Amino acid sequence: MNIAVLGAGYVGLVTSSTLAYLGHKVVNIETDEVKLEYLMKGTVPFYEPNLENLVRIVVNNGNLSFTGKASDAIKAAQVIFITVGTPSGIDGQPDLSQLLNAARSIGQALDSTQHRIIINKSTVPVGSGNWVEMLISQSIQQIQLTPARSQKINPISFSVVSNPEFLREGTALIDSFYPDRIVVGVSDDTSSSVIRKLYEPILSQSFDQPLNILRPKHLKAVPLIEVDIASAELIKYASNSFLAMKISFANEIANISEKVGANINHVMDAIGLDSRIGRSFLNAGIGWGGSCFKKDVSALINIASEYDLALNLLPATVKVNEAQRLIVIRKLQEELKIIKGRKIGIMGLAFKPNTDDLRDAPSISIITQLLKMGSSVKVFDPVAHDALKQQRPDLDVIFANNIEDLSRDTDALILVTEWSEFILAKYENIKKLVRNPLIIDGRNCLNKEHLIELGFNYKGIGL
Ligand SMILES: NC(=O)c1ccc[n+]([C@@H]2O[C@H](COP(=O)([O-])OP(=O)(O)OC[C@H]3O[C@@H](n4cnc5c(N)ncnc54)[C@H](O)[C@@H]3O)[C@@H](O)[C@H]2O)c1
Incomplete structure (x- = not known):
């Protein structure tokens, strides 16, 4: 099938490369010029295990390409995915401006050469399926009313489907190839049969597993849950x-x-x-x-x-x-008494391991609070330094090169992200480097008994 995917973020790029691997012809549209430039050069602009390799394979076999121009890709596609961001706006309301622009650009590009299925994978409030349909119809009407087009108006036919995404960053490709279920909200039989055809290799697990993206042993088939659009959005x-x-x-x-x-x-x-x-x-x-x-x-x-x-x-x-995020600060106060002037080492920045995503990361709340309280903050994360430098240049932190460098002369270490590097680190060496052997394990992932044996003052959460 010819597919266009609007958005090349975590969800868009994973969806595009998965579908391209399954044999579809996919054009991934990205409006952010910097991201697009990275993608055109074969680089994935964020960290996700195995994704760059998969993208390389499907770009080389001709199934995936990237563009900044939506129009041609949408015209050529039978199926159009929306995977744009829906971040929190004012008062916790989702900011739907990217969705609005995406719907308009689809409406402006659609023509009457074939029926199109527009699949919304972005997480959107209940009712957004109707809203997207309305926006696309309005754009179509505006285009058809322009003098150049008003002479010959052919009916343009499309349907909107909801297909929420459940992937987890860090294991996004495993979740995309081997999902627990695929949920679709549809209101017509044509869309239903196109979606089944589109996802057939995943539903029947009939494709060869990609290198390093191993199929779980028990998995023989994936259920497709077909519901109405409002239910899919609410799910x-x-x-x-x-x-x-x-x-x-x-x-x-x-x-x-x-x-x-x-x-x-x-x-x-x-x-x-x-x-x-x-x-x-x-x-x-x-x-x-x-x-x-x-x-x-x-x-x-x-x-x-x-x-x-x-x-x-x-x-x-x-x-x-x-409240939970700041519990580590309370524990620090209990142990160190004075926070001002202390050197604190932060182990991990990303909101979870195997990603460099810092959106709503607890590390940011903790670092902000420590800086406010007057301590000096050193950080180490295996992949998220560039993201912090770009997104929070205001945070006055020292970047360490590795866990040993991080530990040197610290009054306390706080484990924020449970990267395997931290779980497997040689704490006997770290003990020699720290000024004060206090370790606050914000993820309860370290070996408490071993650390106590080495002479650390170990504090977990709820232990
Ligand atoms: N990240 C996740 O783990 C995850 C998991 C499940 C669902 N979701 C949902 O999926 C959606 C996308 O999330 P994400 O993390 O991939 O977001 P993201 O911000 O990483 O990516 C969105 C991309 O869309 C691009 N874009 C915006 N408007 C565009 C347009 N009109 N045409 C083409 N590209 C456009 C942006 O430049 C950006 O690169 C959100 O609704 C999110 O809630 C995310």
Whole structure:
């Protein structure tokens, strides 16, 4: 199939390269000139494991190309994906300006040569399917009313489908090739059959697994959940809100656990074995971050308020998370007493391992607070230094070259991102480098007993 994908961010580029690998002809449209230049040179402008290699393969076999000009790519495509950003705007309302521009550019380019399916993969408020359809229709009408076109008006036919994305940064290609399910919101049979054809190799798992993107052993087929558009849009928000709520729940229990002398890891391991609960997303720590959870939880709260519905669980989920980030500062105060003038080493910047994404990263809240309190902050992250330099040049931090360099002469180390480099580090060497052997493990991922044995003052969350 000929496909156009608007947006070459995490979701757009992963979608484009996955579909191109499955044999479709994909043109990925990107309006950001800097990103486009990177892509044209064969470089992925962000860090995602195995993505650059996959992009190289599908560009070389001719299935994927990039452009900044939407019009030709949209005209040539039968299926058009929207994967533009929908960040949080004012008061937690999603900023839909990228979606608006994308819909308009689609409407301006569509012609009557074939029926087009427009698939929205961006996370959008319920009702956006209707809104996108309206915007595209308005653009079509405006173009048809221009004097050059008004003579011969042919009907332009298209349908809008919702296809929320559930990939996780860091394992985006695994999630894209081997998803737990594909959710589609459709309102017509043609769209339904085109989507099934488009995703058939994934649904039947009939493709050869790409190098280093290994198919889970148990996976034989992927279910396709076909629902109405509003349900598909709500599924995405509800899913992220539930995951955020699970983490905030674990953190509330961690705080009780610390007071009563229990061990949160034991508590969560045991409750997670209950098949009704499950162990994932029950890790206590400094809380969730990233591009999706906060904006999606806030958007769902907003959707409810538009219907005069006051939600209780979700505002509490956000509140717990905000407080949780600064727990490491409280622990630091308890141990060091004075924060001013102290040298603090921050282990990890990205909101989670295997990505350089800093959107809503807890590291930023912690660094900001430490700088405000007058400490000197050194940071080390295996991949996110450039992102911090570009996005937060105002943060006056020292960049370390590695974990040893980070540790030298510090009064405390705070583990913020559970990169394997930190889990596997040689702490016997680090112990010799630090000024004060205090380590605050914000992800409960280090070996507490081993660190205590080495002479560290180890502080976890809820332990
Ligand atoms: N990042 C994730 O982990 C993730 C997971 C699931 C769903 N989502 C959702 O997917 C959507 C995209 O997220 P993302 O992280 O890929 O965002 P992103 O900001 O990384 O990428 C969006 C890209 O779209 C480009 N763009 C904007 N307007 C355009 C236009 N009119 N034509 C072509 N390109 C345009 C931007 O320049 C940008 O590169 C969001 O709605 C997000 O909530 C994200």
